[in-house]
Amino acid sequence: PVLLLLPLHLxxxxxxxxxxxxxxxxxxxxxxxxxxxxxxDMRISSTSIGS
Known part of the structure; x- marks a missing residue:
């Protein structure tokens, strides 16, 4: 039973x-x-403000 529980735990x-x-x-x-x-979005807003 222990050998069966080990793979299950793994x-x-x-x-x-x-x-x-x-x-x-x-x-x-x-x-x-x-x-x-x-x-x-920040980059787009800053470029739109710059232009």
Whole structure:
């Protein structure tokens, strides 16, 4: 039974790590996209004000 529980624990651990990494990557990419769009909006507004 112990040998059966070990792979299960390993699978759960790997699954949790993958889900955590994926969610973190998605959150970071979303944050970068939002900050990038905010910077783009600032740049556009500054150029429109300059012109």
């Amino acid at each position: 699978v759960v651990c790997v699954h949790c790590a993958l889900v955590g990494c994926l969610s973190l990557f998605a959150f970071m990419s979303l944050l970068c996209m939002r900050s990038g769009s905010a910077l783009g």
